[in-house]
Amino acid sequence: MFIAWSPKQHCHNTFHAQEATAYPKRYPHAMAEKPNNWKIQTQIVQSGRDHFTSGAPLNPPITLTTGYIDGTNRGYARATNPSWDAAESTIGKLENGQALIFSSGIAAFSAAIELVPVGGKVVMGDVGYNGIDRRLKDLSESKRIKLVQVLTPNLEQMLHEAKDADLVWIETPTNPTMHVWDIAAICTATNAITVVDNTVIGSLGQSPLDLGATISMHSATKQMSGHSDLLAGALITRDEQVFEKLHGIRTLTGGVSSAFDSYLLLRGLRTLHLRQERSSQNALEIAQRLEKHPKVSQVNYPGLATHPQSDLIAKQMTGFGSLISIEIIGGVDDADQVCSRTAIWSHSTSLGGVESQLERRRKWPNEPVKVAANLIRLSVGIEDVEDLWLDLDQALNSI
Ligand SMILES: Cc1ncc(COP(=O)(O)O)c(C=O)c1O
Incomplete structure (x- = not known):
């Protein structure tokens, strides 16, 4: 069954209607329906849990199977699990x-x-x-x-x-x-x-x-x-x-x-909203400090008032995320040195984790040439922001 939607509807307040039906049959004291006005933070914590079957686990189980006994629309586990x-x-x-x-x-x-x-x-x-x-x-x-x-x-x-x-x-x-x-x-x-x-x-x-x-x-x-x-x-x-x-x-x-x-x-x-809140707070603070850093020539972060597309950002985004990139005053070797001098920021690829990471992106052969050779990408985690800053600051000052 597909949910009804309207483009104007606020996306965080809707709820899949089919989920509201089965519970009372199994658990006599259950609410007739799950409230449909829950905020997204509540929904992502509650979603997919079976609250109303006696003895049900709090978390949905991991189903290790390749197929299902005949009689439902679940066939082979490449189609459904x-x-x-x-x-x-x-x-x-x-x-x-x-x-x-x-x-x-x-x-x-x-x-x-x-x-x-x-x-x-x-x-x-x-x-x-x-x-x-x-x-x-x-x-x-x-x-x-x-x-x-x-x-x-x-x-x-x-x-x-x-x-x-x-x-x-x-x-x-x-x-x-x-x-x-x-x-x-x-x-x-x-x-x-x-x-x-x-x-x-x-x-x-x-x-x-x-x-x-x-x-x-x-x-x-x-x-x-x-x-x-x-x-x-x-x-x-x-x-x-x-x-x-x-x-x-x-x-x-x-x-x-x-x-x-x-x-x-x-x-x-389940913790997306908490992690995102902290990492984006940290990212904004660090981006603002980086803008004033003497070893940094360019800071790219959508939360900065100086971003050249700030009007569009205000129109289409409600959060600024945890990814920053910087160009340093120095060349490729200097950028590599910064990446190898941090103790908290992990010198590794990827982004969006609880731990902060940094790397020079052009070290990867497929990176588009439009990306400056000395650009360092910073994925800001949820650590203490002062610890993060001190670590990054000393690495930048080493060049
Ligand atoms: C913006 C973006 N899209 C897609 C991908 C690819 O995702 P995955 O590494 O999970 O295959 C990445 C990975 O870094 C990414 O940064």
């Missing part, structure tokens, strides 16, 4: 749509790209997560798609190319340069499938589906799960046909999440 259900319904609630989880963000991306007909036109910016950038270039070279990359963040060019596209890939803000695309303007200008990679800000700070996007995509490896201990991806949509197609693609291409990873993802989701 009860272990996915709670994570999917929770992620769906975050953006008031219906969610599918995948084995990684790239698996989610790969499923979405399968919606493009052979030879179809895909438009994206010339900067964004390097794995997706590389893969789209590969697909273009093999003629699976026709790729057009526009200058980031040139909206005029983007709108022009989006007009006759089959799919527009919108990563906003871009990892790691933190450029912002106007989601509503792009979605209005095209009939193409629009996919917003919402990984960097996350569902609590940006709602692409409310702005007209067909699909909101996440690397759930990052802030959604939040503990740097699993790979996962998610696609959320309000379009029932698109959902069904994506479900079929996932089943037949096989990028499914393991039962254990789905459980860990759900466990991480």
Whole structure:
């Protein structure tokens, strides 16, 4: 069953109606219905729990199986696994749509790209997560798609190319340069499938589906799960046909999440709002201090008043996230030195975990050349902000 929705509805206050029905039969004192006005913070803690069956576990169990005894619509575990259900319904609630989880963000991306007909036109910016950038270039070279990359963040060019596209890939803000695309303007200008990679800000700070996007995509490896201990991806949509197609693609291409990873993802989701609140507070404070640091020439963070797209940011985002990038006064060797001199900030790749991480992005061969060679990406965690600052400050001062 697919939920009813309205684009104007506030996405955090709706509730999947089908969940409200079964409880009283099993638990005589249960409320007739779960309240439908719970805030999202309540929903992500409560979602997927069976409160009203005597003896039921507080957490949905991990179901390790390849198949199911005949007689229901559960057939083979590549198509369905009860272990996915709670994570999917929770992620769906975050953006008031219906969610599918995948084995990684790239698996989610790969499923979405399968919606493009052979030879179809895909438009994206010339900067964004390097794995997706590389893969789209590969697909273009093999003629699976026709790729057009526009200058980031040139909206005029983007709108022009989006007009006759089959799919527009919108990563906003871009990892790691933190450029912002106007989601509503792009979605209005095209009939193409629009996919917003919402990984960097996350569902609590940006709602692409409310702005007209067909699909909101996440690397759930990052802030959604939040503990740097699993790979996962998610696609959320309000379009029932698109959902069904994506479900079929996932089943037949096989990028499914393991039962254990789905459980860990759900466990991480329970604290998403707390982690996000702290990490973004820390990030704002650190970004503001970095702006005044004598060894830093450029700070990219959407929460800064100096961000060149601050009007658009105010219009489309309610949170600023935990990702910052900086350019230092110095070259590649200096940037590498900063990354190797910290004790708290872990010199490692990825983002969105509870622990702070940093790295020079161009050390990766696939990183778009638009990213400055001395750019350091900082993923801010939930540690004490003064400890984080002292550690970073001494590393910067070492060059
Ligand atoms: C913005 C963005 N999208 C997608 C991905 C890919 O996700 P995953 O690593 O979970 O496959 C990443 C990974 O870093 C990312 O940063």
